Amino acid sequence: MHQLSKLPSVSRILSDTQIAALVDSHGQTVVTRIVRDTLSAARAAARTGEPVPDVTSLVSRVADTAQTLAMPRLRPVYNLTGTVLHTNLGRALLPEEAVTALVTAARSPCALEYDIEDGGRGDRDDVVAELLCELTGAEAATVVNNNAAAVFLLLNALVRKKKKKVIVSRGELIEIGGAFRIPDIMQRAGADLVEVGTTNRTHLTDFRAAITRRTAMLMKIHTSNYAIQGFTHAVPERELAELAHAHELPFIVDLGSGTLTGLERWGLPHEPTPGESIAAGADLVTFSGDKLLGGPQAGLLVGRRDLIKRIKRNPLKRALRVGKLTLAALEAVLRLYRDPDRLAERLTALQQLTRPEAEIRAATQRLLPDVQRALNALPVTVEIVPLQSQIGSGSLPVDRLPSAGLAVRPQGRKSGVLHRIETGLRELPRPVIGRIEDGALLLDLRCLQRQEEDGFRANLARLSCS
Template sequence: MSETVDLSALPSVDRVLKSAAISPLLARYGRSVVTDELRKTLDEIRQSAREQGTVPGEDAVFASLTSRLEYRDRSNLRPLFNLTGTVLHTNLGRALLAEEAVSAAIDAMREAAALEFDLDTGKRGERDSHLRELLRELTGAEDATIVNNNAAAVLIALSTVGGGRQAIVSRGELIEIGGAFRMPDIMEKAGVELVEVGTTNRTHAQDYIKAVRPETALILKVHTSNYRIEGFTAEVSGAKLAAIARQAGIALLNDLGSGTLVDLSRYGLAREPTVREAVAEGADLVTFSGDKLLGGPQAGFIVGRKELIAEINRNPLKRALRIDKIRIAAMVATLKLYRDPDRLASRLPTLRMLSRPEPDIRMQAERLAPQIAKLLAPKGYAVEPCRCSSQIGSGALPVDTIASAGLRITASSGSALERLAACFRSLSRPILGRLQDGALVLDLRCLQDEAQFMRSLSEGFGNALA
């Protein structure tokens, strides 16, 4: 083949770059990038022509070049369909923001904003002031501040209140969070000496009382939000720990982890302790996340006694851990939604997806199954609606699941299912499910844009499975 194929019909780099058809690509990607990718495209076409004995036309060259440029420019950080069954998926960005939060963030990005400028006095202001009153209103705390995430909130709170001294923690609450970050390690970095009390499964009030020393600065209570110990167990309530701390003249820091501002049971979910309850129990400081159950952007909140919050804000770590105007704007908009709890589930994506009724999801599965079967059946895959279970994720309600529905895709072999899963990940808008019990399951709880989902499948499917 290589002796007879005529490659002279292929256009030169110069000829392609001078053609009118190349102008849109030059405008989008720039001349240097287009030229580089064009050379690679022509090299690949020449090699293929020698092997196959056919030379493609100029249209095919443009099509191949366009495809290369689009793939090169495509980011892995692009929208996808989370059909894994985990609503707050850490690896997929956790909470989706409400439209109000998205609009507020866009406004903050486009224009200058009074981030640290007091419009009333004309003097320098504080970025926390945009959130302080809202957080006081929603939690009942005296004061509040915000940092980059909840691990940062715990770090700076420990550093401020307990640096150089001791903190008492139950052995059953020495958690490890994602990425192998452990509470003892965070305490060490904060300059706090860990004093463990109780056992893995049972800790009593007397354990805390006996552990108090002159060098004790605080009691740390940690909500075990990413695991649960069941059976013969005992723990000390926040209210009782607050009384012990007051009697000893030390502080109580209650880390709620995911944290929630509302009673989740009103939405049909298992109950979690709320921030307002932790404050009312007497905790001096309460820390919690903004991007999990709260449904906002990544952030860590610290609420509690006014004098302690003031000390935290004076800690040099505060500047290193602060958040920018974009997230502050989005968080303000998110918190404002909580002022109207009757409409919260319809406006906050996290609650909307978590509280979505199973019958609605099942109807969607039954509607989509035959459409997807038409695409997959010719390739040897079977599709049927199925019942499945969703979970909240990101450390919230670790053993509780929510009844859901989805699509169960089967094939003649496990390798075929793995190829299909890889195909779904390669789409312009990837689709992520989970391989489970010999099938690829697509949990539809988080599927909001059904039309776009089918469009993505239809547009990318032929090439991906050919």
């Protein structure tokens, strides 16, 4: 008890000049709570025999806690993982046109559901629907908050009331990040799943044999997050469309990732586009906005006008709709696709995917001395190495892009030092995210732009791996 009496009061701590400055920055309520919590922790520690901290130490603890609490959880990081469209790091970076549009929409009232021409109520989908139809060849379009929602909504709108069946190839019943499975979303949406074919081979006859009076639609799901190679066969979209239409059924294509232009013109692997699916006879196509498209998170549905109309009448459409910020950014990105010749210069995601290996290697040469300097007290070596970047964790994950980076390797058998460095990099003011692979900490510089290098150096100078 004698030790506890040495602890200062709450008011004594609050009267300290450093604490007064914290109150100006963070507010009286927050700082007072931190002071009380700090004193409570010190009191509990003293009861176990630990020495009572002095006022200076307590003030320092309060200041550290206040700084930690004030730090936003959604923090920018340096993505040096080698995965461009990284799901856990927010996927595609928005181009400047989209950032400007988003900020303008955030600061100003917008004609979101207001028809300026006649002064009546408008439809928020109109912000992007015309662009989507122009770029895909579809009759109509609508937008929800992600592609999973798009699939769920179309199934719920077109299948649930009839409790009918949806025919899908067994090899396309994918699972994506977070244990999200297509069969589960179908069940929740009210659809009865009918699996046809085998894991590696499905034929048109498998679909034909499965069609009954209870069939609601035929569905094809693009397996964008894995690839089956070898003895395989998938039914072309055109053949499935013809079969579905012969039985007066809609044919649905879920592209998952989705892009609006052929990526092969920039030397990237071909990815099916909504326009190709529409041209092949698909009645509805769903795809994402924040992957290969290079826009904000969104689920896009394009296709037949009558089906889109039914989907938009579903009460869940309101629950899954997007706000003005998403629409503003999406509209700006879609407008860039009208000028495909300059797309690689203006769309940030495409810039990163098409960045020349030589340019990346030049960046490693510029930054090698800085990384070596930051780690010179540790038993490691740092060298420039060729790397293979990944397009996306859920988009073309098996395809690789030639890249370059820095490899940090321990000297001798001190492998634990890599984890200390990796932790230290994550604790920087702007966390640096790399990857540990084959006994080395790899920092792939594909996604670090030239204009970011000075900031990266200043950030790195604060590295502590103790």
